[in-house]
Amino acid sequence: MPALTAVARTAEGFLERASDWDRDLAAELAAESGVGPLTDRHWLVLDYMRNTYLVKGDGPTIRTLGKESGVDIKELYQLFPKGPAKLAARIAGIPKPHGCI
């Protein structure tokens, strides 16, 4: 199990390699970002983000996240108050989302 201090990260704290990620690392990333402890609701979002990235090569937009992750926009902001798309991407071990939406 890689510890957070042992993995390469960008200046903003995103993992350099999505393959370094595991669920324990996510808990460490969450704690560091002031999110959590991670609940099933957080995991619904994190798994959705990670799967989208692995399939499409980029994380979902906030609109898609609200429609398809199983967690609506209001709850997304309760779970990740400091910005759901970006924070969830960081915790899910995927790169920072590229879009403006």
Next chain:
Amino acid sequence: MTTFTQNAAAPGATAANEAITKVSIIVSKGSLEGIYPALILANGARMEGIEANVFFTFFGMDAINKARHEHIKVATVGNPGLHLATWLGGFPGMSAIVTAQMAKSMEKLDIPPIPEFIELIADSGAKLYACKATVDMFELKREDFIDSIEGIITVGDFYQMAGGGQIIFT
């Protein structure tokens, strides 16, 4: 270990490049191209964890007007950015055609139509307000607006709630 906190100022940051923590955005235009930039700014602020207020005034209020927010069009006359001959821009139906084309490109980028975008922004915790002076001038009522606005406020109220943040006029 380095820690990463949202909105933390870069090391050695001065007051001049401190992270923005609050924005108040004024929407004064009622065309599609007049409204979208403000909505993208407001949504983008919330996505970065920045507090956001959106103040709709004059024709910008169409964006939160129940009867009108589904019918907002691109201005095809007096809009040199479209690179369309003026006489052609004034042709009946031109505005609808250009608006439909733009809606298609936006859908591809997953940018929601205005009514849905406004709800998304309200759900994200941004506060939406209608301008009292315009409401009085157009003889509108609270019922003319979508439910998700916080209220109808005066310019004085606006300045008060914008305190401590940045103001963006669009």
